[in-house]
Amino acid sequence: MCPASPPFHRTLAALIGLLPIIGPTPATGQSRQDTLETDTTEVASTLESVLDALNTADRTATLAAEQYADLRARPLVLNQASAADLSVLPELSMKDAHRIVQHRDTHGPFDSVGDLQTVDGLDAATIRAIRPFVRLGPGAPPSLFPAFGTIVSNLTFSLTQRYSRRLDLGRGFHEDRFLGPPGRFTTRLRLDHERRLQLALTLDKDPGEQFRWAPDTQTYGFDHVTGSLALRDLGPVETFVVGDFTAQFGQGIALWQGLRFGKGRDPIAPAQKRGRGIRPYRSASETNFFRGLAGTIGLPGGWVLTAFASRRHRDASVDSSFADAEGPLPVRTVSGSGRHRTPNELARKGTFGETTVGGALEYHRSTLQLGITGYRARFSRPLRPGNTPYRQFRVAGHSTSMLGAYGTAFLGDYTLFGELARSPRGTYGGLLGAAMDGDYAEAIMVGRRYPYDFASFHGNAFGGGRRPQNELGVYTGLQLRLAPNWTLGTYVDQYRAPWLRFAVPRPTTGWEARGVLKYEPRPWLSSYLQARVRSEEVGTEYQRGGRRLEGLQREYRRSVRWHTEYSFSDALTVRTRVELSQHSTPQTDSQGFFLAQGLRWRPHPAITTDARIAVFDTDGFAARIYAYEHDLRYSFSAPVFFDRGRRSYLLIRYNPFSSLTLEAKYGVTRYDNRTKIGSGLNRVDGTRRREVRLQIHWTL
Template sequence: MHFSRYIILVIGLLHMYAVSAQTDVDLIVERLTELTAEEVAEDFDFSELIERLDYYQRHPIDLNNTDGRALRDLQFVPQLFIDNLLEHRDRSGKFVAIYELQAIEGLDIELLRLLLPYVTVGVSSSLSDVGMVELLREGEHELMVRYGRILQRRRGYEITDTARSRYLGSPDQVFARYRYQFGRDVQVALNMKKDAGEAFFAGAQRYGFDFYSGSLYIRNQGKLTDVVVGDYALQFGQGLAMWGGLGFGKGAMIQGIAKQATGLRPYTSSNEVLFLRGGAATLAFGHLSVTPFLSLRRLDGSISHMGDSISAVSSLSQAGLHRTPAEVANRGAVQQWVSGTNVQYQYRRLRMGITSYYTRFDKAVEPRQLLRNQYAFRGKALWNTSIYYNHSWRGIYLFGEAAHSHGSGFAFANGLIATLHPHLSLALHYRNYQRNYHSFFSQGLATGSSVSNERGFYSGLVYHPSRKVEWMVYADFFQFPWLRYRVDAPSHGIDMLTQFTFTWYKKANVSVRYRYRKRQENATLELPHRTLGDVSRQQVRVNGQYKLNAIWSMRNRVELSHYQKEGDVTELGLMVYHDVIYKPMHARLSGNMRLAVFGIPGYNTRIYAYENDVLYAYSFPLYHNDGIRAYLNLRYRFARKMDIWLRYATFVYRDVTEVGSGLDAIAGNRRSDIRIQWRWRF
């Protein structure tokens, strides 16, 4: 061992107290998902990410055995740093302690603090010479059941007229999951889910739960590096052609613009979309890996009749809800086949790959005859092909992808992340998604809702003048060459965000954020011809957290939201909250609570705020109107292997007689919900 490595180890141990505080998983989740949450449904399930973080916290990644895939699973570790880590290990030998990470280029103190709970230096397990009896005896089992419901009665449950739309089931929400894991080489996953309003062992759900999902995952078996039977997700390149499961993009962590592709993974989320069902495997041949995949599943869709007994799909549903007669009628209305292959070459810091797959439906997709749908996909079959690359060199990480939907358009994305100085990093990203490009599995960086009809250029900077200070800024300029929903002409806009953070290690941190977004929509004013007007949203956020002692922490936020549209009324909203967190190290009881006060005129000035929840469940409810928000989470550990969580949350609005709309409307001014969760590891 080189003498310098002893010095690094001693320095690392001296700094242990400063950086070894247990990572707040909530902080990682919030940073990765906070901007994503504004673009998806309020109850979007982020449990896939939470499950990964929880697993790697209990089973840390061995720095001396990882090939980088597990580090990519964490989502917050830049690929440039992963490449530097692997090269450092090849050049200097195996790690002697995790604090040797400080010698690797591209690691700042914040990344080290986030990474420490997920890595170790040790010996990994494998399936070699392991029998079936040992698999069952030595593996880890986990059973979890969650129950929840809104306490107030919603309108959809009160309608008894069978000719009207109504909810067919109870307001109970039930989710059950089972996991079996033997090290990192074997995993069995099973999810069962019933949403509020869906029937249970009755009607369309006569088999019990509305949604079942399961998979068997085996890895590291010689040339067979990964194999999944059941539900799975594929992530390749920059998400232009094939990306299932969670995907992140613009946010306070600028490295998020470079997608962290994990290849083949089992699908373990409770989201009822964005996955494949069948089988897939990855085989390695030296520097080359091949992933063939096959999927067959039924999707929800609105069926329209074209005449002569011919039916077509006017739209595919992404909600996964089957509560009303119409939703039940659309359930599983379309059959989807997907088959294809990915081939990837990797040599040191260079990765190149090609993905090609074929999608076919049993009914033709025929969107409504609207001008904005002129370039939308039509037909029964689609062939997609993409080529991607990423490479790091001397502090610069390059990445990109080019995708083509055969017979129609192209999509391109290229970017770089560069360390200009030990305290300064730069991120650039250019995208061009043609209006006639189509893919049913794309999640590339985009401002719009799909990888289509968009051009944009993103640039971001992160500056670390010291261990206590971080300043980041990004600007994203974008154009939509064709029409969109509520935008009857080509349009453009800008998205800017800057954030300053000051941290007192282990004690407190404060951040100030400003975000400005401007885009165009159809003008409110009635004119002889349709024109576009500028719509701008500005948000200012001041966030702080203070640790009183080893048990109690406080968290506060003040956020302002400003909305303005040409020819319309300007709106200004305000939200303030205070959190109290009780988390003793070894006590049976822990918990947290929040009290928020908000005055927000309407939906245009809505504010999203991350909330703690029971394990594997995190929420980003939107605040609008005037009122208060409060919640309380409690966790009690009965033993080392058994836990129970209890959550109560409520909105109380001022000067309203009804909360919500349509079938979700509640008489009165209150909307409250409870959640109970039990987990047993054995």
């Protein structure tokens, strides 16, 4: 370990950590029920269990924060939502979503959200988790063409304006290497008529980017502009989108854009999600969406047809070594960062054009759902991933395509699901899973086979990588209800990469296991203990006979976390977390420690404050620890902690009116053993890094 932190910091952190234990208990005369009403504290606790599985390196992190913020502001209509829509709710499995829809079809519309208790298989904890994201609504879609006055009276307009920046700037700003100012501006505009009509526009400028008008690079003041017009429930037309949208079908092997969770604290739900079809895209994230037209039509006999056409330009690195060749210069890699701060980054913007057409045909019955999906994409420049061995089997050439077939069968307490897809090389990739749901146990097993030459350009299936390629694996998850207030969730994932990966010179194997013991005696008191182990082979170099050789070594990552959350009252909640980490190889052994005390206080119904103080001490980056922290609506934050220091933040939310929300967050990280933070143009000279974020959300 690194040298010990100053005794004051250790002592202060330890005393703060005892607050939930030595603090007062709820007063006997307090009006406190075993089932709390939906409030900000409960929503935050629910989302933390989901978002905590992510970190800032995940591209899905921003999408997750945005999706759940949108669901909180515009809950799903319980009496109209499909099983696919319900399955995105936190802690709700595909089987649970199917049971809700089946109960609704059999017994009629729900009379209240509390009637979810009558659905077989839904326990009180699951209902509390999804309650903030659903509302009752009518039992059937409204009339096809409502009166003009009805439309106007039900229109909802919302505006969100966010500004954020780091107060301690890096080299790129001090040396004038970045073209624009250090602040990030994000503007969101929404106009809704129930779920029938949704008009959305998102404008975003990252730190270091310019405000400029350059239509040739798709820059219109803000660097990133995305928008869509979506219509739903127009007779046989289930969905019609003009503008930006995503497509999600089956298990995601052939086609899946947008949010998809991987392995987390919930061992069951993330492994069996179901595609939601066409959805409008409104995110500030600049990758992984289509731009054009898309529509879904319901046909007689339970058939559903979806078709889409897209044309958009993406960032890419052009390979200038082919300057003497005829035709457009080829592209080596398609960029996903979305940053355009320097002339070199700006030169990559919009250089890769992609025209894509595709669709899906699905058959829906109460216990059986089948479908086929596919697309074909043509590129304005040829893709040439290069001669590096690990890039050898990536998508290449002037075009690509994919065709997949998928299905789900609900057989009482059992669910079977899977997908098989074919790549342009004629290689087949697939996933097959089975889930069981009993009174006291849930179990799931998923086998996946993504060959090394199976190149899915728009796939995002369950597994260890972002793309379903070069991976064979078996995942087994189990969740047990040990007692009324105790649950144990665990999974084991074993996998193998049959081909080379980045910085790994040979095929490798690995495994990962996680166990979470949760104790929830009351809705206002919860605690869990988590242990996680990951072992895999990684690349290394060693000397033999005066020569440097590439080889493999086995790496272990271990962590243990204890987290507890206690609500003294509806106005005061405290959270305590302790985490230990270890990273080991045959040559090194690194350890880490993290202790945090969080506090949520509502001194007034219109004011909510969220604060946390944390200390960390690790033997460098190898023993790093990620810790999710609360942020502005539509934002995500999970800083990575390594070396030795302290982190604190304060988030204030003020609702002077029901239609107006003002938010401000200030955070600072201080290091005890560093004089430089970050690297490259982002390097900060000093021992601290501060940031401030401001946001206004107005609904009319």
